[in-house]
Amino acid sequence: MRILILIDCYLPSYKSAPKHIRDLGIEFLRQGHEVTVLTSSDTIQRTLQVSIQDEVRVARVKTGKIKGAGKMFRAIQEVTLSTRFWRAAKPYLIAHPADLIVYYSPTIFFGSLVRRLKLLWSCPAYLILRDIFPQWAVDVGVLRKGLVWRFFRRKEIEQYNAADVIAVQSPGDLEYFAREFPESGYRLEVLPNWVGLEEHDLPHTDYRTRLGLQNKVVFFYGGNLGAAQDVDNLLRLAANMAEHSQLHFLLVGDGSEAPRLKKAIEAQGLCNIQVLPPVDQKEYLSMLSEFDVGLISLDRHLTTHNVPGKLLGYMYWGIPVLASVNPGNDLFAVIADSRAGFCHENGNDQKLAAAALNFATNTDLRACMGKNSRLLLELKFSAPAAAHQILRHLPCADRKRVNALADSIPLMKCVDANN
Secondary structure: EEEEEOOOOOOOOOOHHHHHHHHHHHHHHHHOOOOEEEEEEEOOOOOOOEEEEEEEEEEEEEEOOOOOOOHHHHHHHHHHHHHHHHHHHHHHHHHHHEEEEEEEEEEOOOOHHHHHHHHOOOOOOOEOOOOOOOHHHHHOOOOOHHHHHHHHHHHHHHHHOOOOEEEOOHHHHHHHHHOOOOOOOOOEEEOOEEEOOOOOOOOOOOOOHHHOOOOOOOEEEEEEOHHOOHHHHHHHHHHHOOOOOOEEEEEEEOOOOOOHHHHHHHHHOOOOEEEEOOOOHHHHHHHHHHOEEEEEEOOOOOOOOOOHHHHHHHHHOOOEEEEEEEEOOHHHHHHHHHOOOEEEEEOOOOHHHHHHHHHOOOHHHHHHHHHHHHHHHHHEEEEHHHHHHOOOOOOHHHHHHHHHHHOOOOOOOOOOOOO
């Protein structure tokens, strides 16, 4: 079967989404399918460039910079994605039809392209919805409900209407659809984030030595530093733990809040927290293996539910998790049920600091919860499990082979941290 995957950016981007799509594409290939990733690039010279990367065919359309660009310029680039992709790749798409379209959000601007391709190929489309935008932007105060919001809202609905199946990342997101679109008839399901179970050819890194952290318990945060992540939450945690010299907080990434965070660290004279620029995916995964606890932070005002992609990297290396998130987030159940770490409501600084100190002073606790973290990945967040779930929606003729492959998906029970 032929599968087309749409995503607004791809490797070597340091974002987590391209890594997820790469792992999913490789798993589709492993199961005997043909895979093409159609994406954007601001570095290629030609209008369309097709290459093979990690055995996956990647078709890149030349665009301006999207990720990391200013809000206004990024919005302009994203609004035109469907039109740009169609104009640049139309001959290629006509010559290379697909039996299934998988498209990834964010961005919210693939709806019109997906509708056009469905008409061209008479095939279904599966939406992997990771961020519910523009709702999260309203929740954190980045966007008000006005003219701009109404435009984004139309595009949001357009991408939903193009999908045969909408896959949200947590059960809590189903409540959003029940509340906002009670009579839509959307076909919804929960598809957790995923990662490949084995990564090859990772470079050797020695960040712990280079940064002078040999005798520290390092709390690591990797990924976007934007409004939804509430960087002030991380800053307060570091400030509250400043008297404990054995703790260090290392943040690796970029985003709209990164410059302000760096200035705040300097202004407060904090020596136990530092911010490094993003690195490519392989180096990121390698450097992550050096550290002790994985950090997650989400703004407490969010009403949508988000299981951040950074969790997968932590689980890959068997690193326990310390999370501070919005009330009601599904991460509370995920982390508590698996005993893979601690999760508290953002704003409960005292409990968060106590959990951090507990991790810092208890090596056995870190080891036990770290083991559970890896087992949780194998049980619920693997690329084979995600691929099988997506392919279940194929016509009956293709489903038999998919079901036959399901037995190869590893299923393991989590270990009780008290044993």
